[in-house]
Amino acid sequence: MRTMTFRDALNEAIHEEMARDDRVFLIGEDIATHGGNLAVTKGIPEAFPDRIRETPISEAAIVGIAVGAALAGMRPVAEVMYIDFVTIAMDEVVNQAAKMRYMTGGQASVPMVLRLPCGLARYSAAQHCQALESWFMHVPGLHVVVPSTPRDAKGLFPTAVREPDPVLFLEYKRIYSLEGEVPEAVEPIPLGAADIKREGEDVTVVAVGPMVSKALEAAVLLEDEGIDIEVVDPRSLSPLDVDTLVASARRTGRAIICAEDALMAGCTAEIACAVSERCFTDLAAPVKRLAALDVPVPYSPPLADKVVPSVEQVVQTVKDVMDEG
Amino acid sequence: MRTMTFRDALNEAIHEEMARDDRVFLIGEDIATHGGNLAVTKGIPEAFPDRIRETPISEAAIVGIAVGAALAGMRPVAEVMYIDFVTIAMDEVVNQAAKMRYMTGGQASVPMVLRLPCGLARYSAAQHCQALESWFMHVPGLHVVVPSTPRDAKGLFPTAVREPDPVLFLEYKRIYSLEGEVPEAVEPIPLGAADIKREGEDVTVVAVGPMVSKALEAAVLLEDEGIDIEVVDPRSLSPLDVDTLVASARRTGRAIICAEDALMAGCTAEIACAVSERCFTDLAAPVKRLAALDVPVPYSPPLADKVVPSVEQVVQTVKDVMDEG
Amino acid sequence: MEPAPEQLKEMYRTMWRIRLFEEEANRQQAFGNVQGSFHMYIGEEAVAVGFCAHLRSDDYIVGTHRSHGHFIAKGGRIERMMAELFGREGGICRGKGGSMHVADFSVGMLGANGIVGGGFGPATGAALASQLRGDDRVTVCFFGDGAMQRGTFHEAINIGAIWNLPVIYVCENNQYQQWIPQRRMTKVTSVRDMAPSYGIPGESVDGQDVLAVSEVASRAIDRARTGGGPTLIECVTYRFHGHSPGDLQEYRDKEEVEYWRTERDPIQLLRTYLIERQQLGEDEDAAIRAAATVEIESAVAFAEASAFPPDEEIVTDVYVDAAAAS
Amino acid sequence: MEPAPEQLKEMYRTMWRIRLFEEEANRQQAFGNVQGSFHMYIGEEAVAVGFCAHLRSDDYIVGTHRSHGHFIAKGGRIERMMAELFGREGGICRGKGGSMHVADFSVGMLGANGIVGGGFGPATGAALASQLRGDDRVTVCFFGDGAMQRGTFHEAINIGAIWNLPVIYVCENNQYQQWIPQRRMTKVTSVRDMAPSYGIPGESVDGQDVLAVSEVASRAIDRARTGGGPTLIECVTYRFHGHSPGDLQEYRDKEEVEYWRTERDPIQLLRTYLIERQQLGEDEDAAIRAAATVEIESAVAFAEASAFPPDEEIVTDVYVDAAAAS
Numbered sequence A, B: 001m002r003t004m005t006f007r008d009a010l011n012e013a014i015h016e017e018m019a020r021d022d023r024v025f026l027i028g029e030d031i032a033t034h035g036g037n038l039a040v041t042k043g044i045p046e047a048f049p050d051r052i053r054e055t056p057i058s059e060a061a062i063v064g065i066a067v068g069a070a071l072a073g074m075r076p077v078a079e080v081m082y083i084d085f086v087t088i089a090m091d092e093v094v095n096q097a098a099k100m101r102y103m104t105g106g107q108a109s110v111p112m113v114l115r116l117p118c119g120l121a122r123y124s125a126a127q128h129c130q131a132l133e134s135w136f137m138h139v140p141g142l143h144v145v146v147p148s149t150p151r152d153a154k155g156l157f158p159t160a161v162r163e164p165d166p167v168l169f170l171e172y173k174r175i176y177s178l179e180g181e182v183p184e185a186v187e188p189i190p191l192g193a194a195d196i197k198r199e200g201e202d203v204t205v206v207a208v209g210p211m212v213s214k215a216l217e218a219a220v221l222l223e224d225e226g227i228d229i230e231v232v233d234p235r236s237l238s239p240l241d242v243d244t245l246v247a248s249a250r251r252t253g254r255a256i257i258c259a260e261d262a263l264m265a266g267c268t269a270e271i272a273c274a275v276s277e278r279c280f281t282d283l284a285a286p287v288k289r290l291a292a293l294d295v296p297v298p299y300s301p302p303l304a305d306k307v308v309p310s311v312e313q314v315v316q317t318v319k320d321v322m323d324e325g
Numbered sequence C, D: 001m002e003p004a005p006e007q008l009k010e011m012y013r014t015m016w017r018i019r020l021f022e023e024e025a026n027r028q029q030a031f032g033n034v035q036g037s038f039h040m041y042i043g044e045e046a047v048a049v050g051f052c053a054h055l056r057s058d059d060y061i062v063g064t065h066r067s068h069g070h071f072i073a074k075g076g077r078i079e080r081m082m083a084e085l086f087g088r089e090g091g092i093c094r095g096k097g098g099s100m101h102v103a104d105f106s107v108g109m110l111g112a113n114g115i116v117g118g119g120f121g122p123a124t125g126a127a128l129a130s131q132l133r134g135d136d137r138v139t140v141c142f143f144g145d146g147a148m149q150r151g152t153f154h155e156a157i158n159i160g161a162i163w164n165l166p167v168i169y170v171c172e173n174n175q176y177q178q179w180i181p182q183r184r185m186t187k188v189t190s191v192r193d194m195a196p197s198y199g200i201p202g203e204s205v206d207g208q209d210v211l212a213v214s215e216v217a218s219r220a221i222d223r224a225r226t227g228g229g230p231t232l233i234e235c236v237t238y239r240f241h242g243h244s245p246g247d248l249q250e251y252r253d254k255e256e257v258e259y260w261r262t263e264r265d266p267i268q269l270l271r272t273y274l275i276e277r278q279q280l281g282e283d284e285d286a287a288i289r290a291a292a293t294v295e296i297e298s299a300v301a302f303a304e305a306s307a308f309p310p311d312e313e314i315v316t317d318v319y320v321d322a323a324a325a326s
């Protein structure tokens, strides 16, 4: 099978969705120049010159305009250059996009995708490295998608575009260059369908976004020590496929939840709770969370490198959980 | 002892802090007219005419200006009329106020209070009724305070004002009229100090904000059935006094976490996790969460009345937990 | 170009329907049948009516927190709005939205908004949709003088301008933003003076004079429809009631209110105009009011007859009903 | 009023310090000693220098993502900024901020900002602090032409205007916002034309001519200091390098860049001016550069000698250190 990067898989998906449905258009800053800020929209200006709109530095308007265009029947795919800047457009995301359908008693539909490059990369410090999935999980009316592989990016993007409700599409910048197998044609992946990235018997490791490949690496190291972990990728955090996570945790009797957002009130809290509540009598050890430190991301490279969980930390946590029961 | 409403206790605290420290000033919309939108700033314009600034409808600027004034040595107390509108100022809260100290390596201090009236009230629907504490818990650098009684409001406000880091002061609108005892002089209450509002043996009920009085009502009803609950009020969610919560849960062997924010990725998830992680072998039943439904708040009064947990639901959940083990 | 007498009478009728709807809703509010936030448009009717008179049913409007008038002027279903204010399942939003969220998508009324300034982006986006599709719809974005100070005003109008979108930004300058006089919150004397910041035409018009509004509206809408891009228009107007129920109104003089109510009532001004020109007789005038009264009465009856939504409705419409959608 | 020759030479010296600092930092960036986002100010030196020349050390400035120049012009400690870029514990922000967050509170440099338009509110707030205290400090808010399109521009300047705050809003119009020409993103030909929207004076000045900048700056700063309120000033300038390292710059003509670099270099323009008037001799000129070179070399040495912060530093400075504070 062909392999390609996460970035190219996503780019291909954007091309295909725009070719399929001429209501789809792109809006954002610098997206039609140099292939876009993070080179995801390469080739789109040439292929669809009328459906790519470069905007001023006006994040609130970018998202507000996407909401209005969606209300009026289009399928906007908006980009906020870094998730950190979605703070400028939270009213549009939370009070407008998310609640429109409900507030209008079902009259309104807001079929928009908001692309949000996120997470650490290139030592760009506290205002360019955040991971904010738990904010959006907390907002009824939004979908939150976090692809972890090129194949999932390719399969989840069309789903997001076709969804009648707003989807936040979180792109961890550090995995844009991740290579992986992507079939010529990928079926759209439904939201709320967790994926078992590796089967195992001893410990369930729920891994979000970039933690998936780290968990898979950890699995190899742990194999040597005779520990067999199951790696489960929720793929969407809202809806969250609690059933699959719970079934796995019940089977293994142990669960660790790993993500790159800050620990406190992060996505790992919700996932850990959902599993704990339903697996009380099934677990040999408490569900453990492995998340980023509760700090703004520092610039200094040696410090920045220690903010999010490493492969070694996954390995160690698995061992701790095995020791506990 | 004298009794007074939450609103009056807070108003008194504002007066006292402004009298104590002339760096303290108020900034917000309509705060100097008619005693303020929710009548909390009554009398301030007369007492401190030079330290109350009514602003245009510019929430991003209100918070941004507060940040700058704090950086320059003042002690701003900013109000965003409803917490729902803090969505407009999330960059200022999250990327500026919260991270300034860290990003400048400790040079900057942002001693500001952001008053955020929140929660349901007067059937004002989806854009005026939110509870968003978990967003702010997730942001390192912020403090999050949720007083539940007039006395706590009186004791926590001065702490918030004197704190060298930004404090979000969440005021549940429905408890502005709650009456309670308030001594003539209240010592400032430290952040991160949970308060046992009622001692009990059977179940620990952690209650946030308006859930505290509901839990206390439930306690009375449960007494009749021979169940003795302990009601613990964290008072601040960041820092969170996990030790006190855990000690209580260990002693009773059962814990329920109650709040009025939406369930998914809400503050109850973090609190439940923190307790579960540390009480694995101490609990007779899984920690249960009782939170708002995962819906935008509907207008229709009979529906709106069912969004947040009721006294009856607290009673029932306690009984369920007792039945479980 | 002056509107034809029939068109003027239609405007007159619509203004009455707004006025009587709100007077009734206000009574129902006092009775407790209407709850929640509630902002009355009375006094400002000429603005919504003067603009919507020139819109097609497939054109879009975006409202504010004070949008009963926009809803009616755009042709929204009045009895369903009344049921909405009552919180009933027959409400236009099935009771889930209430006064601050009235919308009627069947006539292009894309929604009121509880967020002041929340409509600038969505209105601009709706206009972008028209431009992308190549249809000739126009979007009118109503907003208050207070909303002008939101950052969204600046961001959205700039984009509307540089993309030459078919959108008209209409400031309903009622001179107050909640309890604060507008003049304290800006140094600009007319909202029109901000148009040069965006390189688009700006106009200011007497918002009590529906003929004047209609003329400016008609020009701006034509321009937008034919590819001429956005216009920023200020309509100077006044709200006769408080900001919301219970408003003590200590921030403005009683005489000022009295002056606007008696001398500057847009309905009376149009009535005088029509009567003076013999385009409206006493009988016809009475008939118009009577018909509107009946319409409002039956709207109340409709609302009262509608049940509160069943509890299950709390959780529907958060997302599309997958079963229903497929 | 023309600055005294000594003052002009001081400006000349500061421009060189900025230029050489950045050229060195850029080399260090290429070597990998400097990581992260990195935006060069070269070509725009006259703006920061022309303004800061008129500021006192206790006045405030608020920067942008492109703030090495602001930092140096305001008198920030240059070796500590270099160490910051190196991510070392001797860095002005202990290595935690990096290029986009340089700040030196000891000289009123309240911080660069990674958020475009993030500085408008804080700058206005610092000015409010001065007004509330009744001191006579002035705040200068630097921002880019792109930042002008953020809502915060509109909200903050309006408040600065209605409260008559001692703040100067200085647009560094380098004609590009990342990769997009400014003229595509606004219909306004000069930022000055937006001043009437706020009822404050607006000026536009050649940002390559430090004398011109200095003159406009001096007037605006005096006005602000003496209670005359804000000014909005555009400095038309150009960045000689790409937006950030690796920028292909396909969005602008090589000739255009060449023209600005050769004909419109603010340092060369001032040099020619000084030499023509015999206010600067060859030797003195060489000495100025040599001194700056030595200063930058020792800044690099300082940075290299400083260790990376210890791991424990990751968790400090999130909140005040309670032990240290008490």
Ligand SMILES: Cc1ncc(C[n+]2csc(CCOP(=O)(O)OP(=O)(O)O)c2C)c(N)n1
Pocket: B029, B057, B059, B081, B085, B088, C039, C064, C065, C066, C114, C115, C116, C117, C143, C144, C145, C146, C147, C148, C172, C174, C175, C176, C177, C178, C243
């Ligand atoms: C973003 C935001 N800030 C504040 C409010 C509270 N609020 C509701 S209406 C209003 C006044 C609005 O003034 P204006 O835009 O002039 O409209 P008017 O009420 O005069 O029609 C305010 C401050 C709000 N709903 N949204």
Ligand SMILES: Cc1ncc(C[n+]2csc(CCOP(=O)(O)OP(=O)(O)O)c2C)c(N)n1
Pocket: A029, A057, A059, A081, A085, A088, D039, D064, D065, D066, D114, D115, D116, D117, D143, D144, D145, D146, D147, D148, D174, D175, D176, D177, D178, D243
């Ligand atoms: C709110 C926000 N949006 C987008 C960006 C990404 N970004 C960084 S610099 C820049 C261009 C800024 O242009 P301008 O304000 O003209 O400043 P210049 O870079 O030209 O100095 C952009 C889009 C950002 N940092 N913050």
Ligand SMILES: [Mg+2]
Pocket: C144, C145, C146, C172, C173, C174, C175, C176, C177, C178
């Ligand atoms: Mg108004």
Ligand SMILES: [Mg+2]
Pocket: D144, D145, D146, D172, D173, D174, D175, D176, D177, D178
């Ligand atoms: Mg620029």
